[in-house]
Amino acid sequence: MAIASLTLAALTEVLRPALPATADPLGPTALALATTLPLIFIRPQPVLAALTVTAAALLAIPAYGHVILSGLPALAISLYVIARHHHGRTATLFATPFALYALTGEDRAVPLLIGAAATLTAGHAHRTRADDTRRRAADQSYTGTALAHAALGERARIARELHDIVAHHVSTISVQAETARFTTPGLTAEGAATFLAIGDTARLALTEMRRLLGVLREDPPETAATPPERAPQPGLDQLVALVDEARETAAGAVRLIVSGPVTALDPGLELTAYRIVQEALTNARRHARGGAVDVRLTYAPRHLAIRVRDSGAGAPPHDTTPGHGLLGMRERTAMAGGTLRTGQAPAGGFLVEATLPIVATESHDS
Incomplete structure (x- = not known):
């Protein structure tokens, strides 16, 4: 709807009687359409649409002695989109014709250059902020993932260290249960069986703990060339x-x-x-x-x-x-x-x- 309104205003502007008379209205009509209608294609073909709008806006000056005012919003939108979605070199290329036109010394050229430069700068600033936001989000995501993996690694390392302490206690239970079978006076058969079951359970727990330690261990398999380091855990x-x-x-x-x-x-x-x-x-x-x-x-x-x-x-x-x-x-x-x-x-x-x-x-x- 907005593009249609701009196009209608541009046609009215170039075809009104106040402009220099022309025998053929085809040229002014095409120029008016070229300054606004390409906005329809600004999303799928932003470079082509912006090139068309920019060329039409600059050609209107020698043709009618001034810029088509209804085409200025379309020009600003086109330049903003280019600077927002493309690299700085592309935006510089679009600013070049306005700079060259300003070198001619025309009074209308300098305001046109200032407006184009301001629009391109605004689009580039928006692109920079968006890139920074995405980069910070990616960095935070990477940092969070790295810390999560580091925490898991620390927990595994702590579990490996605590294995020796827990294994000592379980081994003590097993030894005491086996000793109690032979040192407890008047122990019944049921009591001896109970102590035997305690010792078997402790030995089974030690076996399962060794398997768990094997899962947690990140070191390479033990070989004769690299014997495992054995030392009591410090206190x-x-x-x-x-x-x-x-x-x-x-x-x-x-x-x-x-x-x-x-x-x-x-x-x-x-x-x-x-x-x-x-x-x-x-x-x-x-x-x-x-x-x-x-x-x-x-x-x-x-x-x-x-x-x-x-x-x-x-x-x-x-x-x-x-x-x-x-x-x-x-x-x-x-x-x-x-x-x-x-x-x-x-x-x-x-x-x-x-x-x-x-x-x-x-x-x-x-």
Whole structure:
């Protein structure tokens, strides 16, 4: 409807009596149609439609002494669409004829060039904003996917580490059940069968755990040339050695401060605490080289508090994507049912604070 209205207005403008008389109205009619009617094809053929409208608008000046006013909206729409959907070189090519016409010194040429340039710039700005929006959405999607995969990897790694601790407890159950069959005075046949069933169940659980570990393991198959690394999972009793190692490799001072009554905790909880301190020291070594680091452990009746603070510059302001170290801390803390806070310290530097609940358990290990 709008295109039809512009076309009718253009025909009225070129055929009205006030314009120079012409013996043949075919030329003015074709020119009026060329300035507006190609908008019908602006979506399927934007370049061809814009070329036609631009050529007709410029040809109307020498033919009638001015631009066909009804064709200016069509010209603006055509140039805007070109700049919005095509690269900058295409928009520059469409601006060239207006620039060349402005060099002739005609009074009408400069306003026409300014209008064309403004329209092309607006279309290009819209294209740039749309591209930036799509790029940010793609980056956010990629970042979210990468973090999700990293979280899954961290959980698998944590599960592999906890396997040794759980396997130790299950093995203890199996050994105690087998021993109880022969050391319990006056044990009935039913009681011996019960202990035997407990031992069988524990051994079956160990077998299933080994299969689960095989699923979680991402390492290549074990070969004679690359024997598997076997070592006990670390606990808080190895924290002094960890701090000493960090002190030797870091340029700044590293202090370990322990408060409260030191007690043996669940091995899984101690592993979680050790890894959190380890990741925090690694983070400080990377981002606060030369700064002092304080590691504080506070033993309370119901929780263990961990606080690691460095005196470096802290994380860069633009760095909002957590690394795998911080992600590992969050996953470990969540699995332990605790809370974690990381970020800038009030007086400068980077701060890691974790609170891990202590679940009262009674050990029966032999």
